[in-house]
Amino acid sequence: MATLWTGGTIYTMERAGETVEAVLEKDGQIVAVGSADSLLPQATTVRDLQGNVMYPGFVDSHLHIIGYGEKLMHIDVSNVTSKEELLHIIRDRMQGTSAEQWVVAIGMNETGYTEPIFPTLSELDALGEAHLIIKRSCHHLILANSKALAFAGITNDTPSPEGGIIDKKNGQLTGVLKDTALYLIVNHMPYYTPEYIEEALQKSVASLQSYGLVGGHSEDLSYFGPPSQPINAYRKIVDAQKSFKVHLLQHHTVFEEVAMLNEQSTPYVQFGAMKIFVDGAFGGRTAALREPYCDDPNNYGILVHSTSQLEQYVQLARHYGQTVAVHAIGDLAIDIILDVFAAFPPREGQLDRLIHCSLVDDVILEKLAALPIAVDMQPQFVQGEYLAELVKLGEKRAQGLHPLKSLLDRGLIVAGGSDAPIEVPNPLYGIYAAVTRRNFGESHDGFGPQEKISRFDAVRLYTVGSAEIIAQEHTRGKIKEGYSADFTVFEDDIFEVDIEKVPHIHVAYTVVDGRIVYENTKNRCEA
Secondary structure (H helix, E strand, C coil): CEEEEEEEEEECCCCCCCEEEEEEEECCEEEEEECHHHHHHHCCEEEECCCCEEEECEEEEEECHHHHHHHHHCEECCCCCCHHHHHHHHHHHHCCCCCCCEEEEEEECHHHCCCCCCCCHHHHHCCCCCEEEEEECCCCEEEECHHHHHHCCCCCCCCCCCCEEEEEECCEEEEEEEEHHHHHHHCCCCCCCHHHHHHHHHHHHHHHHHCCEEEEEECCCCCCCCCHHHHHHHHHHHHHHCCCEEEEEEECCCHHHHHHHCCCCCCCEEEEEEEEECECCCCCCCCCCCCCECCECCCCCCECCCHHHHHHHHHHHHHCCCCEEEEECCHHHHHHHHHHHHHCCCCCCCCEEEEECCECCHHHHHHHHCCCEEEEECHHHHCCCHHHHHHHHCHHHHCCECCCHHHHHCCCCEEECCCCCCCCCCHHHHHHHHHHCCCCCCCCCCCCHHHCCCHHHHHHHCCHHHHHCCCCCCCCCCCCCCCECCEEEECCCCCCCCHHHHHHCCEEEEEECCEEEEECHHHCCEC
């Protein structure tokens, strides 16, 4: 059955401003684009867009799909504005839980508090008897009460693990765990059952579809028990429903284990690059810097691995013919991993992936441009904590904070993501941030305005860019003959409405392989 989509504005994303009148789809593929009159004789059904605006299917290039589902299941504290409010919300939840249960709060961001301080361990312990962890918005720092610390066997005498920090004051635990130290708890929480993982995944996919997303690149395989558990959930839900397309990065700690499972990629669940964390994040001052933090002059951040370890991991990926995707935020971390990539390049035609790439200078930009590497950016990172990062880094270094235009100007492939659950996985939020580089409702020229990009380039991050970064630019990311019939349809035109209205545009429906997988009930598509 061939379906003709017409009756609205259809952007191909082949080039800026290019539209077509109609798209003919058959068996999940675009077979032709052109005028409605010329294509109508080949169609067996017609879908009337009813004046809505169609784009290639939007894909989030970096998020944690199951982790985002967890945020939907637990306490979302991302909008809390004070420590007192945080404690009040958690106390209410803990009053209804038993001593053996776990309470999880996600999204704490103390930089938005009137007084930017964490609760003390004694304050956490006073909230109730259950195990408690609070995940900071960056997910590189958690707060844990004494019961959760005891669960992991963490005492005042426990040394910090390599690549992490068990925070102590005068030799006493504070409840703060940073980077690899937090895995001592979160990777071993007892409720990570198959049923729990499946519920989180189901909730996540439904939410992502409602934002107009047809797929996402995720890293979930090392956090929920053995990697077979999350893989089985993806098979049971994503593969079975065929309504979302997932590209899975593989954390280096489970990379070979996944390889031994001999899992095969499908159109809906694909296995991709080895994932490595090189450093931490600005929030906990663990992003690795060449020069110290301005407000903590003895602190240069942390490197999760030594250079020799990074070389070993990269060579392991190369042994399997695989590319590497690295989390690197600070300039030192970026510099080190680029040297490793230069020493151990991927196969001809392959691209490694640099995730976040949050602090650069001209030297780093030139290194990037000389390597077979793509950059995975999260435009929303310029919002929220920028002013706090300015204090940590100073005016001069902040000129290279969260680049976008500098990367595109050097011809680099750049994709756009949210890093959900860290940010809201609404691609319109990322597009707004990329174009304005300011928070919603503000009117200034932007944080680092020299890095602002056009609306076309911003939309391209989530369409063409997300396809290019996984070498699928010939089959996905455009509305073009031979491409997958994945579409994101909005009620308004991203390129034409006032920029302040972009974050508020409603999704009309989300289409995967020609099938409507999400529909705003106010905008039913007539067939």
